Amino acid sequence: MSAAHGILPLSLREVRFAAGGRNLIDGVSTEIVAGPATVILGANGAGKSVLMRLMHGLLQPTSGKIAWRGQGEERVRRGQAMVFQRPVLLRRSALANILYALELARVPAAGREAQAMDALREVGLAEVAHRPARVLSGGEQQRLALARAWALHPEVLFLDEPTANLDPGATREIENVIKAFDASGTKIVMSTHNLGQARRLGDEVLFIHEGRLAERAPVDQFFARPASPEAAAFVRGELPWV
Amino acid sequence: MQTQTYMAEIARIVALSLGISLSAVLLAALIGLPLGAAIAVGRFPGRRTLIVLLNALMGLPPVVVGLLVYLLLSRAGPLGELGLLFTPQAMVIAQTILVLPIIAALCRQSVEDAWVEYEEQLRSLGAHGFHAALTLVWDIRFSLVTAVLAGLGRALAEVGAVIIVGGNIDGVTRVMTTTIALETSKGDLPLALSLGFILIALIILLNAAAHLIKEAAQRRYG
Numbered sequence: 001m002s003a004a005h006g007i008l009p010l011s012l013r014e015v016r017f018a019a020g021g022r023n024l025i026d027g028v029s030t031e032i033v034a035g036p037a038t039v040i041l042g043a044n045g046a047g048k049s050v051l052m053r054l055m056h057g058l059l060q061p062t063s064g065k066i067a068w069r070g071q072g073e074e075r076v077r078r079g080q081a082m083v084f085q086r087p088v089l090l091r092r093s094a095l096a097n098i099l100y101a102l103e104l105a106r107v108p109a110a111g112r113e114a115q116a117m118d119a120l121r122e123v124g125l126a127e128v129a130h131r132p133a134r135v136l137s138g139g140e141q142q143r144l145a146l147a148r149a150w151a152l153h154p155e156v157l158f159l160d161e162p163t164a165n166l167d168p169g170a171t172r173e174i175e176n177v178i179k180a181f182d183a184s185g186t187k188i189v190m191s192t193h194n195l196g197q198a199r200r201l202g203d204e205v206l207f208i209h210e211g212r213l214a215e216r217a218p219v220d221q222f223f224a225r226p227a228s229p230e231a232a233a234f235v236r237g238e239l240p241w242v
Numbered sequence: 243m244q245t246q247t248y249m250a251e252i253a254r255i256v257a258l259s260l261g262i263s264l265s266a267v268l269l270a271a272l273i274g275l276p277l278g279a280a281i282a283v284g285r286f287p288g289r290r291t292l293i294v295l296l297n298a299l300m301g302l303p304p305v306v307v308g309l310l311v312y313l314l315l316s317r318a319g320p321l322g323e324l325g326l327l328f329t330p331q332a333m334v335i336a337q338t339i340l341v342l343p344i345i346a347a348l349c350r351q352s353v354e355d356a357w358v359e360y361e362e363q364l365r366s367l368g369a370h371g372f373h374a375a376l377t378l379v380w381d382i383r384f385s386l387v388t389a390v391l392a393g394l395g396r397a398l399a400e401v402g403a404v405i406i407v408g409g410n411i412d413g414v415t416r417v418m419t420t421t422i423a424l425e426t427s428k429g430d431l432p433l434a435l436s437l438g439f440i441l442i443a444l445i446i447l448l449n450a451a452a453h454l455i456k457e458a459a460q461r462r463y464g
Binding site for chain 1: 365
């Protein structure tokens with residue numbers, strides 16, 4: 001998908017999201033552009049997940065503006081997909097889970113199965129295509145969730161702490177799949193509190209601290225010379241709740 | 243010879259009971275499951291009131307349902323021309339009304355619980371409203387067996403509604419519960435008791451079967 005016809009960039013202007021009398025996201029302004037893999041980094045409870053849900057349209061901002069580059073609501077919705085921390089899979093086969101997503105995306109019936117199998121092969125799950133999704137291992141389930149998102153050929157893929165519940169082996173596999181998506185030109189926007197993962201997968205870092213965008217920098221610069229004191233403390237591992 | 247006709251009569255009564263109650267539950271499930279799911283997923287004014295009402299209707303007194311259906315179907319009633327009063331069809335109608343709130347309310351609760359888990363994912367994939375509700379119903383289908391079974395238990399066990407709209411006519415609208423009521427008052431306790439045992443055995447059997455299905459499905463689908 002060439003950038004010229006895409007839905008990016010995504011711009012956020014003074015976005016605030018309040019719940020229970022607290023500003024979970026407080027005045028975030030930034031722009032997500034095509035190209036570099038963006039990692040949203042921050043401690044637990046900093047607001048990473050909320051920010052990502054706002055971007056994906058699952059939450060509406062209390063104030064401020066979130067805008068994709070035009071193109072109409074339906075086009076924008078189909079240009080993006082999201083993988084959650086805990087995969088929600090339907091009680092049907094792995095393949096059928098992907099077919100379901102393709103049907104919702106109005107992919108013509110004739111091409112669905114081939115497209116779904118391609119996605120399963122992409123994440124190395126072709127041999128379990130007909131196994132019930134819910135009896136797969138945790139790592140396989142998350143790879144299936146990635147395949148489901150991948151099958152939709154999104155321009156932007158949101159990943160909300162995709163490896164938070166997984167063991168190191170499964171984490172490595174997921175990271176490899178994410179790298180492959182990144183290499184194929186899909187825009188990756190991923191949240192994590194894992195510094196190593198941010199380094200391995202990210203090109204640029206958005207550092208969130210207490211609902212605010214504290215710093216935005218290329219990944220090397222962020223780790224070598226964090227500009228804000230909060231980011232510096234986080235990189236040194238000093239934030240008390242990390 | 244005597245025993246043979248006796249057994250045949252019992253078999254006929256049991257068959258009629260099952261036929262009527264299963265038909266009623268089938269109808270109630272066809273309406274109640276989508277209805278419950280729609281209420282669970284939908285956001286509309288008066289939703290909370292509707293939920294409270296639906297839960298309250300689970301305890302609908304069978305005799306009152308019987309009375310209402312009787313008025314509806316009686317010769318002078320709005321549906322009197324259909325000539326359904328004192329037929330098995332009338333009994334199916336009454337039991338459907340009785341069972342519908344049970345199935346709808348229990349389904350509403352199950353779907354709403356599942357919705358909490360599925361909502362973000364389904365919305366992210368672009369599933370909305372009724373389509374999302376049907377996806378949920380299908381996905382938790384094995385849990386919904388319990389809701390349907392609760393309805394069936396209610397239908398098989400009630401006597402108030404079927405005795406009013408069915409009239410307890412020998413060989414036509416006489417089911418297990420109405421026979422038990424009649425035979426007990428006539429003093430034929432052996433017949434009443436044997437039907438009572440059969441009724442309880444049936445209900446245990448149905449529940450055991452449903453439990454096994456649910457367990458097998460859990461192992462198979464997770």
